[in-house]
Amino acid sequence: MLQEFFSTRDSKPLSFVKSIENHDGLQILRLKGNIDTSTIPEIGKKMWGNRKKLGLFNKNIIMDFKDVKNIDTTTVAVLIRALAEIKHKNSTLVIINVTNKLKTMFEVMKVEKLFSLYDSEKEALNSLKNKG
Numbered sequence: 822m823l824q825e826f827f828s829t830r831d832s833k834p835l836s837f838v839k840s841i842e843n844h845d846g847l848q849i850l851r852l853k854g855n856i857d858t859s860t861i862p863e864i865g866k867k868m869w870g871n872r873k874k875l876g877l878f879n880k881n882i883i884m885d886f887k888d889v890k891n892i893d894t895t896t897v898a899v900l901i902r903a904l905a906e907i908k909h910k911n912s913t914l915v916i917i918n919v920t921n922k923l924k925t926m927f928e929v930m931k932v933e934k935l936f937s938l939y940d941s942e943k944e945a946l947n948s949l950k951n952k953g
Contacts, residue, residue: 835860835863836860837852837853837856837889838850838852839851839853844883846881847880847882847949849883849885849942850882850884850885851885851887852885852888852889853889853890854888854889855889855890855892857892857893858893880912881914882914883917883945883946884900884914884916884917885917885918886917886923894926896923896926897926897930897932900914900936901935913937913952914936914937915938916936916939917940918940918942919940
């Protein structure tokens, strides 16, 4: 589902997607590179244009920021919007390998309590397992 969503017409992943993995009823979206004002229009176009058609938010999602090089406040805005959509579908968004910069942005924008942040994939999987 996420694979189809975050791919171009020729099935190549978008520039900020390292991989998408299915894992026991959830999907892990591994991000890379820049997720900032240079890529947000691409994300927004894909995410908000196709979300209903593909049922994007019907599963729990883990977003892995391990290989993300640059973020800015637009990253936080997109995450807030995605979180609202995911919660509306009674699913969960979990973020792992969060950079100090992203943690600081969450704190400055006073939205850190909205997100489930984990240092490792194992912690996130255990948390989701316990919620289920």
